[in-house]
Amino acid sequence: MQDHDQDLYWMHRAIDLSRLCPPAEGAYSVGAVIVDANGVELASGFSRETDVHVHAEEAAIAKLPEEDPQLKESTIYSTLEPCSQRRSRPMPCAQLILAAGIPRVVIAWREPSLFVADCVGYELLAAAGVTLVELPELESAARAVNSHLFPDAS
DSSP states (O other): OOOHHHHHHHHHHHHHHHTTSOOBTTBOOOEEEEEOTTSOEEEEEETTSSSTTOOHHHHHHHTSOTTOGGGGGOEEEESSOOOSOOSSSSSOHHHHHHHHTOOEEEESOOOOTTTSTTOOHHHHHHHTTOEEEEOGGGHHHHHHTTGGGOTTOO
16 A cells, blocks of 8 residues: 555656646646556556547556556556546546556545536545545645636635
């Protein structure tokens, strides 16, 4: 199991990735990193990395072979709660994580109701038995990358 210091380290890596996202008016800038049980990075991704609709978790998962056995003991770090619904793809990120068999998800902040009134990615993952960890001490850093979406916030 990952300890708190490792979680902070990998979330900082995910936040750095989120800074690579081309800003978009209608989408969050998110970074994601998949780490194996030994603390080795397996894959990473960021929003809009390969096309305008790709999400960070989706980009990272797509870099690994389907049914990769390492995923069954890995952790995915995402700067934002995995989405529970989306218009641009048939499967939201919470479902992609479940389909990949990733048992542990670490996030920096929950999705605000800016684009989706009630994101329930966290709840979907919890109901499926996924271990969830929130790092509220990194919420402001993850949110700052998305300041273009919150112009009135200081």
